[in-house]
Each structure stands twice: as C-alpha cells, then as structure tokens.
Amino acid sequence: MQSRRSFASFRLLRRSHLLIAFGLGSLLIGLTPWLGVASPAAPGPRPAPVPTDQQALQSPHHGLVPANAMEPTAPLLDRAGWTATASDEETTGENGRAANVLDGDTTTIWHSKWTATAAPLPHTLTIDMKRTAVVSAVVYQPRTNGPNGRLGEYAISVSPDGVNWGSPVATGTVADDASAKTLGFAPQGTRFVRLTALTEAGGRGPWTSAAEINLLGDPGTPEATVDLSRAGWTATASDEETTGENGRAANVLDGSDATIWHSRWSGTAAPLPHTLTIDMKRATTVSALAYHPRTDGANGRAGAYTITTSTDGTTFRAPVAAGTWRDDDTVKTATFTRAESARYVRLTLTSEAGGRGPWSSASEIRLSGPASPAVHGSWGRIIGFPLVPVATAALPGDKLLAWSAYAVDRFGGSNGYTQTAILDLRTGKVTQRRIDNTGHDMFCPGIAMLADGRVLITGGSNAEKASIYDPATDAWSATSSMNIARGYQAMTLLSTGEAFVLGGSWSGNASTDKAGEVWSPDTRTWRKLPGVSAAPALTADPAGPYRADNHMWLHATSGGKVLQLGPSRQMNWITTTGQGTITSAGNRADSQDAMTGNAVAYDIGKLVTLGGSPAYQDSPATQRAYTVGISGSQVQAARTGDMEHARAFSNSVVLPDGKVAVFGGQANPVPFSDATSVLTPELWDPATGRFTPLATMAVPRNYHSVANLLPDGRIFSGGGGLCGDCATNHADGAVFTPPYLLEADGSPKPRPAITGGVPPRAAPGASLTVGTDSPVASFVLMRAAAATHSTDNDQRRVPLSATPAGTGTYTVSIPSDTGVVLPGNYMLFALDSQGVPSVARFLTVS
Structure with a gap:
C-alpha cells in the first residue's frame, strides 16, 4: 500500500498550506479566502491556466485539494448589534452569561446554571440579530478549556419576531470534541435563531456551554x-x-x-x-x-x-x-x-x-x-451527524447506518477503527459509536447486503480487512481478510448467497491485478477467482489502475453470474464458479468511460446508467444516460434522454414506481470541492426517457455523498467532503419527499397501507396473502441497499405478480429465481392506481 508515507506527506502539505493561507489563529468559519492564481496581465478572454499551489498538493489517494475547498460556503454574518439570551446561565460560580458567545473571545463562555441545583436539560440559546437576514447555519464553538457542557443532540429553530417559532429547521448530534461545528439548514430569512441543547455530548452532566456562536448567511441555495x-x-x-x-x-x-x-x-x-x-x-x-x-x-x-x-x-x-x-x-x-x-x-x-x-x-x-410540491417534491429539515456520512446502509426498524473513517471529518490512515452513526428515522435521533473491535478502518470500502440481512464491508484504509454489521444485534464482528488488499472496490451479493468483489487499486499494492474473489457465508472465507482479472473492466483513466478500477457497477444475475456494466465503456460478463471467467458483453452503446457515474436496476433485467466522466477527476462530466437491458446472455444498451445537468459524483435512487431520482454531483469532478455543484435533482421516467427537475437542494452533495431509499418511500441524501480542515465537510443530510407523496399545497397525499400478511421471512417462489386498507394496483419489492462513492450495487426493484384474493387481500408471488430476487432484506410496497406507495413492510427473502 502506497498510503502511509504519501498520506502523511499530503497532510503536512495541506496543513502547511492552510496555515499560510489563513493564519495560525483563525477559526475556519471566519476565514478570508486565499487566492493562489495570479492575475493575467493581458486582457485576452481565454488565458492559459495558471498553476496554483493546490496543483502541487497531489495526494496519492484523493487528488487535488482545490482552493475553493478551503473557503466557507456561505458568508459569515456581521454580529454588530446582536444580543444573546439563554433559558438559564451561570452567574454565581463563574461568568457564564449568554452574552459571552458574541464577544469574540473563545476564553469566555456561556454556561447553563450549575451552582446549587443545576438547571436541567434542555437549554436554549437565542440570538437576536435585530434585523431580518438570510441565515443558513449556526456555527457553534465549544469551550476550549474543558469538555463539560459540549453540545450533543440539538435542535435549531428560527422566528421572525421571537414569539412564533415553527418546527425545527435542523436537528442532529455533533461529535464530542473541541472543534467548531457548522450546523446547517435550508437558507431562510429570519431575525431570531434559537439553538436548543437536548443532551450533553459526553453524558457528563445536565450542562450546556458555548464559547462563541456565529451565523452564516445566504450560500446561494434558495429553499424550495x-x-x-x-x-x-x-x-x-x-x-x-x-x-x-x-x-x-x-x-x-x-x-x-x-x-x-x-x-x-x-x-x-x-x-x-x-x-x-x-x-x-x-x-x-x-x-x-x-x-x-x-x-x-x-x-x-x-x-x-x-x-x-x-x-x-x-x-x-x-x-x-x-x-x-x-x-x-x-x-x-x-x-x-x-x-x-x-x-x-x-x-x-x-x-x-x-x-x-x-x-x-x-x-x-x-x-x-x-x-x-406535487411536481417537484420537497425537502425536510437538515439532520446533523457526528461524522460525514460517506457510506450508508438502510436497515430494518427504520434505521440508517452511516460510517466514515477513523475521524469524523478526515479520511483514511489504516488506524484500525471507524466512526459510525445510526439515524433513527422515527425520532430523528442520531447516535455515534466508534468501532474498534474489528481492527478495520472502513473508509472507501466495498459493501454487500448479505442474504441474512447483515452488512459485509471490505477493505478501504485497512485494505485487506472485512467486517460484518448485524442489525438484529447491533453488533460488529470481523470476518476473514480478503486474499487481495483493496480500496474503492466493487461488491455485490450473488444469486448463490455468496459475496463477490472486484477491483480496488486505491489501496493495497496498485500494481497487483485486483482480480475477483468470493466470500462464503458458510465457511466465512474467501476463494480466489484467477479467471476474473480486473483488466478487461478498466477505464482509460490517465491515473492508471489506481483510478481505473474504482467502484464498478455490478449487477448479479442467475447462476452466480454478474454483469459488469460500467463505469468502463466495455461491459463484461463474469462467472464465479470454479476459476471464474470474464468475457466482453459489448460496449455500452456510444458511451465513453463514465467513472464517477452510477447504474440503477429499475426493473427486472433493466438498468439505467447516469452521468459520470471519462476520468475520475478533472474531466468534464456528461449529461448522458443509457438503458441497459439483459435478456439471457444478451445485453443491449441504448441512449435514453439526457439529464439537464452534467453530473459526476452524483447519487441515484430507484423509487417504488420505477422512476429514478438523481441527486447532486458536479459538472467537473474535483474531490473535496463544491465548485460546479449541481443543486437541482432530476427524476427520470422510464416510460418517456425524460428527466424533470426536482426541488433544489440546500447543501451540495458531491464527492463522498450518499443517497438511500427509505421504507416510507422517501429518500435520504447526505454527506460530502471528509477533507479535514476545510469548509466542504457536510456532516449532515436531509430527507426528500418525492412528488408522488404530495398534494399541490404540500400536504401528504392519501396513501394505501399494508395491514397484514407479510411474514418476517419468505422463500423465493413463495406466495403471500397480503392485506391492504384500500384497493391497490401493484406490489413491488425494493432491496435494502447500501451506498458509497456514488455507487450502490445493492439497489434492485422487483415488480411482483399480484391478483385479488378477496376484499382487501391480494395473492402476491415472489419470483423463484434468486438471480431476479437476490437473497436478503427487502421492503415490500403496495402502490395505488396513481402510483402512490404505502409505507413498506420489511421481509427477508432467502
């Protein structure tokens, strides 16, 4: 692995660059942008690019750290004339008045009342700006002289008059450390901003404290x-x-x-x-x-x-x-x-x-x-995470698992542990946990959702390791290491219930052919597939195999076979029995290589690929989308309608009605940058091949962002960044409500409900007698999926055959072919005649 020395050197260079750029005593949020580009002397309209200091910061892992990645994404508002009040403050044991959060001195603090009888949680801190301004974030600076009172769970509310407070515009949990926290929300005009502390981060007591509070203004991402x-x-x-x-x-x-x-x-x-x-x-x-x-x-x-x-x-x-x-x-x-x-x-x-x-x-x-709302959907409040959610997996029980790396805001280093968090979708609560027992830094991994509902995570910073998360017990365990060390590899479950992995030259020895191998759930061991070389699946990336075999798009079919349909322009059939084989399946129509794009299975044997770029970074993204159809061993690819926006590093999610939503991305991919961000999602309709715009996102979602279908038919979109001391870390997410769930005024549409007949487990080929509270037109299985680095090979939509079986009941048949319905956890949705889905019921098909 070429990582340790190069990574350490990169961090030193980056740290030095930041110190030079911003000054030793500056807080990140208040920084003045530093420009490394000299002004051209001539007025010509197209001067040659001028090299910048950032172009010297070539990391062997992640490429350039651009100048704009070091800048705040929204202006710091002038605090002149502001006042701060609190639900309670300590004035006896110390000067802990609320006004201290606006005095520009991090050594003075606001502290909740702690002498005699401590004031119980929650505690509130309210900022009055004395005028209406567009606000997009609270910047919370913890005290610098100790951990007591650090903010844990929080809520943020705004008010035009200090009297009428609506629902919170943001909720979440922040990490228990001394770094400044930027707590974002959809930009809106307001005069009063209230931060409510619901817990103390370390659980040390019923206290809350803050050294400084700043607010960020309009980032140029209007709401709705x-x-x-x-x-x-x-x-x-x-x-x-x-x-x-x-x-x-x-x-x-x-x-x-x-x-x-x-x-x-x-x-x-x-x-x-x-x-x-x-x-x-x-x-x-x-x-x-x-x-x-x-x-x-x-x-x-x-x-x-x-x-x-x-x-x-x-x-x-x-x-x-x-x-x-x-x-x-x-x-x-x-x-x-x-x-x-x-x-x-x-x-x-x-x-x-x-x-x-x-x-x-x-x-x-x-x-x-x-x-x-009925045409473009709507966004919920911003949900803060104690880490940048670089990888996520949808779990039963309305939970979303997220993880990043050894730290909450910076990538790999083979440290042997990983920061994780779980979002409870019912309560909005986010809990943090550091995983040490597997000895595995799971940054930039491969992921496969296993047949029994567990999550298999491989490689990354600890490139040979493999770990398993069991949502039934909330437990992490190690499994046997891979034969080939990998990072940025691709994985999928096979129709046999085994897990297949291919590629991954980001870590491990980049000169090694990252050939395929298969993990057995019975033996918990890996077997090599020497006949499945990664070479036929490489793109022509100028960085070579280090970038050319990253996060391939894999679709498992019958008999343990896999179609590798991208991002290389050449598609390949892979067999996984014996020594394994890899043979060409033809080109993806007239598509170029499309690294940083993605593919989604929207129907049985039907996939759509979206966006991407010829190289991993610094090459223009494409607006193109292609359909890929599988019929037996035949593969046909064709161009469908173009997206309105070119996108790289975007994330795509198939909905229960078969439409595909694509979120975020950049017109020109640059890791850790919010430049050329696309803030308008789009919805692809397979019936027409056309894309329509959706409601604008409040936060850019580019490199290291994710998106997941949720069991209520909505979509989680979050993350981006993980670049340490920069301003493009997005330790948050939001839930998008698609238009199929909304009336014109934004109120929820009536939706059917599944009332019974869904067992916790069903075999392939089984028939279920499912009850509903109203007539429905169809049923569909949506595989519980996991996303990272724009790729989600677990996504799969399987329409089901259903016939009425009496009033309010239907006979629903699960396909018998495990190449169609891969073993594992699924969400069963019922849809009415207008395509409005029910809330799903989870079941395991195996």
Whole structure:
C-alpha cells in the first residue's frame, strides 16, 4: 500500500498550506479566502491556466485539494448589534452569561446554571440579530478549556419576531470534541435563531456551554425552488465580443460551459458596467439567478452585481438582489429578497471579481422559481451527524447506518477503527459509536447486503480487512481478510448467497491485478477467482489502475453470474464458479468511460446508467444516460434522454414506481470541492426517457455523498467532503419527499397501507396473502441497499405478480429465481392506481 508515507506527506502539505493561507489563529468559519492564481496581465478572454499551489498538493489517494475547498460556503454574518439570551446561565460560580458567545473571545463562555441545583436539560440559546437576514447555519464553538457542557443532540429553530417559532429547521448530534461545528439548514430569512441543547455530548452532566456562536448567511441555495425551463428564451447584452472570439450573449443559454458571453474587449474595451438581460418570453415567477463563471480562465468573472426584473423590458424595478461574488470558478446563486413575476431579468455587473480589467463574462445563466410540491417534491429539515456520512446502509426498524473513517471529518490512515452513526428515522435521533473491535478502518470500502440481512464491508484504509454489521444485534464482528488488499472496490451479493468483489487499486499494492474473489457465508472465507482479472473492466483513466478500477457497477444475475456494466465503456460478463471467467458483453452503446457515474436496476433485467466522466477527476462530466437491458446472455444498451445537468459524483435512487431520482454531483469532478455543484435533482421516467427537475437542494452533495431509499418511500441524501480542515465537510443530510407523496399545497397525499400478511421471512417462489386498507394496483419489492462513492450495487426493484384474493387481500408471488430476487432484506410496497406507495413492510427473502 502506497498510503502511509504519501498520506502523511499530503497532510503536512495541506496543513502547511492552510496555515499560510489563513493564519495560525483563525477559526475556519471566519476565514478570508486565499487566492493562489495570479492575475493575467493581458486582457485576452481565454488565458492559459495558471498553476496554483493546490496543483502541487497531489495526494496519492484523493487528488487535488482545490482552493475553493478551503473557503466557507456561505458568508459569515456581521454580529454588530446582536444580543444573546439563554433559558438559564451561570452567574454565581463563574461568568457564564449568554452574552459571552458574541464577544469574540473563545476564553469566555456561556454556561447553563450549575451552582446549587443545576438547571436541567434542555437549554436554549437565542440570538437576536435585530434585523431580518438570510441565515443558513449556526456555527457553534465549544469551550476550549474543558469538555463539560459540549453540545450533543440539538435542535435549531428560527422566528421572525421571537414569539412564533415553527418546527425545527435542523436537528442532529455533533461529535464530542473541541472543534467548531457548522450546523446547517435550508437558507431562510429570519431575525431570531434559537439553538436548543437536548443532551450533553459526553453524558457528563445536565450542562450546556458555548464559547462563541456565529451565523452564516445566504450560500446561494434558495429553499424550495426549481430550475425554470429555458426553452425559447433569448439573451441580450449591453455589449459583446464578436471579433476576437465568439462571445455572444446567446451563449449563456446554450447549455455548454465551454461557450461564453464576454464583454467587448478587442480594440477599445467596453467599460464597466455591463448588463446581460434574459427574456423568458412570458411572465414567470422568479426567485433566484445562478451565474456560471467561465471554466477556461479567470478574466471577466463577475464581482459586484445587481439583479433587476421587468415586465416589459423597458422599466426595471428596484433590485431584488445585490452583492459581490468571490473570484473563483464556483457557480454563484443570488437568492432574491422577494419572488417576482417578470418576463425580463437583468444582471448588471459593476466590477470584475479579480480587478484584472474592465471585462465581464459568463458561461451559463439559469433562473429558478418556487417549487410545486406535487411536481417537484420537497425537502425536510437538515439532520446533523457526528461524522460525514460517506457510506450508508438502510436497515430494518427504520434505521440508517452511516460510517466514515477513523475521524469524523478526515479520511483514511489504516488506524484500525471507524466512526459510525445510526439515524433513527422515527425520532430523528442520531447516535455515534466508534468501532474498534474489528481492527478495520472502513473508509472507501466495498459493501454487500448479505442474504441474512447483515452488512459485509471490505477493505478501504485497512485494505485487506472485512467486517460484518448485524442489525438484529447491533453488533460488529470481523470476518476473514480478503486474499487481495483493496480500496474503492466493487461488491455485490450473488444469486448463490455468496459475496463477490472486484477491483480496488486505491489501496493495497496498485500494481497487483485486483482480480475477483468470493466470500462464503458458510465457511466465512474467501476463494480466489484467477479467471476474473480486473483488466478487461478498466477505464482509460490517465491515473492508471489506481483510478481505473474504482467502484464498478455490478449487477448479479442467475447462476452466480454478474454483469459488469460500467463505469468502463466495455461491459463484461463474469462467472464465479470454479476459476471464474470474464468475457466482453459489448460496449455500452456510444458511451465513453463514465467513472464517477452510477447504474440503477429499475426493473427486472433493466438498468439505467447516469452521468459520470471519462476520468475520475478533472474531466468534464456528461449529461448522458443509457438503458441497459439483459435478456439471457444478451445485453443491449441504448441512449435514453439526457439529464439537464452534467453530473459526476452524483447519487441515484430507484423509487417504488420505477422512476429514478438523481441527486447532486458536479459538472467537473474535483474531490473535496463544491465548485460546479449541481443543486437541482432530476427524476427520470422510464416510460418517456425524460428527466424533470426536482426541488433544489440546500447543501451540495458531491464527492463522498450518499443517497438511500427509505421504507416510507422517501429518500435520504447526505454527506460530502471528509477533507479535514476545510469548509466542504457536510456532516449532515436531509430527507426528500418525492412528488408522488404530495398534494399541490404540500400536504401528504392519501396513501394505501399494508395491514397484514407479510411474514418476517419468505422463500423465493413463495406466495403471500397480503392485506391492504384500500384497493391497490401493484406490489413491488425494493432491496435494502447500501451506498458509497456514488455507487450502490445493492439497489434492485422487483415488480411482483399480484391478483385479488378477496376484499382487501391480494395473492402476491415472489419470483423463484434468486438471480431476479437476490437473497436478503427487502421492503415490500403496495402502490395505488396513481402510483402512490404505502409505507413498506420489511421481509427477508432467502
């Protein structure tokens, strides 16, 4: 394994870089961005890339740590004039007044009352900003002189007047350490913000304390919005470059970041300000504008801006947004202070972000408006985790297992232990636990959901290890180590009940062929498959096998066979009996290699692949999606509709109705970066092959993010980051409610309920007599799945044959072929004639 020395060197370089960039005494949240790109001297519109210090930070594990990964994702709000009050405070034994959290001194603290009779939990701390502002996070700094009173479980609420408090906008649990915690939520305007401490992190007593409280402002991710269709729109500009390049205004609407609008620069450059006006051709309610900087250089990046709207293109109203954008390549979103019905939206640029010249440029402009729940779905509150959820598994009992690495916010090191957490979906409570007994740092692993419902986790930072989690006993145990040490490998359960693994050159000896091997649940040992070399399944990644065999897309079929359908453009059939074999199954139609994309089984023998990029990082992602159909030994691939957005590092989830939702990702994949984030999910309909937008996400979900179908038909989306001392760690998640569950006003749709007839275990081929409280149209099994690094080979949707068996009862048949219904835990859903699913019942098919 080339890890230890290189990883340590990388951490030293990164730490040195941070110290130089930000200063020894700075807190992460208050940092001023450090720019490592020199301003080009010439005004040319497409300067050659200038190397940055970040390009020297090439980790053998994760590649570049970009400059923008070190910056706060939202501005720190000015605390001038703010006041803080608490439910109680200690004034006898110490100066523990609430006001101390706003004094800028981490040595003074607020502490709940502890002399005489301690005030019981919960404790509240309320910030009054004295004015309305858009807020997106509470930054909690624990005391620095001891652990007592560190925040554990929490809730955050907001109020316009300090009297009317709605449901919490965020809940969760934070890690028991002294680091500053950023507790995010969907951005919204408010005056009062209340932090409620429900527990003390270490369980040391009924206390709560805080050294400092800060709030973050608008990150440019408006709540409950959706991208507006740009069909028929036109763009005009105050001036545009047509001599030295194609810099026409129309380029901001062509869907390509490679083409740009540029203000006139040849001859005598047009002076600032410059305007860009979008004509939507019809009156539309608009609430935000997204500005995509050019991707081929820095010149003309927008700095100071105002946005105005008009109904006639002549008279423009008072600005709905104004500010100054950072000088970097991240997509910028301006949230309007008020949604307005308008036909025209004008972006006026009064400065160039880097001060390099009198220029303005843009690659794309997008507008968004309020989302309709019945069309676009809706997001729940942000749920804080005591770790970055890099890997997750859906469990019976409405639980979600999450794990990261040896630390809550940084990756591997072969430390022999892993931070884990479990989210109770019924209560919203998150509990943390460190797993030491398996000697396994389970960062960047392979995962397979076993036939008996346990979770098998292999390799990663401790590259040869394998561990098992049993949800029935909440116990972790070690199983035998693999024959080949691996990280970033792919796994799937086989129709035989064994587990298959392939690839994984991220850790272990990268020069070793990461050939296949199989784990037996009977012997708890691994057997080699020398006939299943990883070589035919490699992509053409310029980084070589270290990246070329990562997280393959595997789909198990009958007789212990597996179709490897990506991310390499060549697909392969794999047999796992005897020595094993791997043979070509043809190319995935006209697709390129699609590393960082994913594949989802949406029906029996039918899969869809979504996005990805030719190389693991620094190569443009694709908008393309392909269907892959399996009929016996024949495999047919075809292009289906394109996504609206190019995506790498996204996550996709199949729903009980067969549609597929895709969340997050980047237009240009860079680990640990929130640049080029895609915040609008999309929903693919297999009946039409088309994608439609869903409600905007509040938090970017890119590298190290996850998504899982939940037993109530909703979806968990979370994570991203795990990069130590940077600002792109997203130790949280949120639950998305798909549109099939919502009325137009956002209220829940009536849904059928399964009332009985679902045993805890059923054999393949069994028939069940299932009761429901109302007529239903169909039943479907959804395999309980596990996700990491954009890949979830456990996902599987199996429509069932069902016939009425009397009033409120149905005979439901489970397929007998274990290549169709792999052994393991499933969620059984009933769907009505409108495709509205019930809450699922868990059963084990084996």
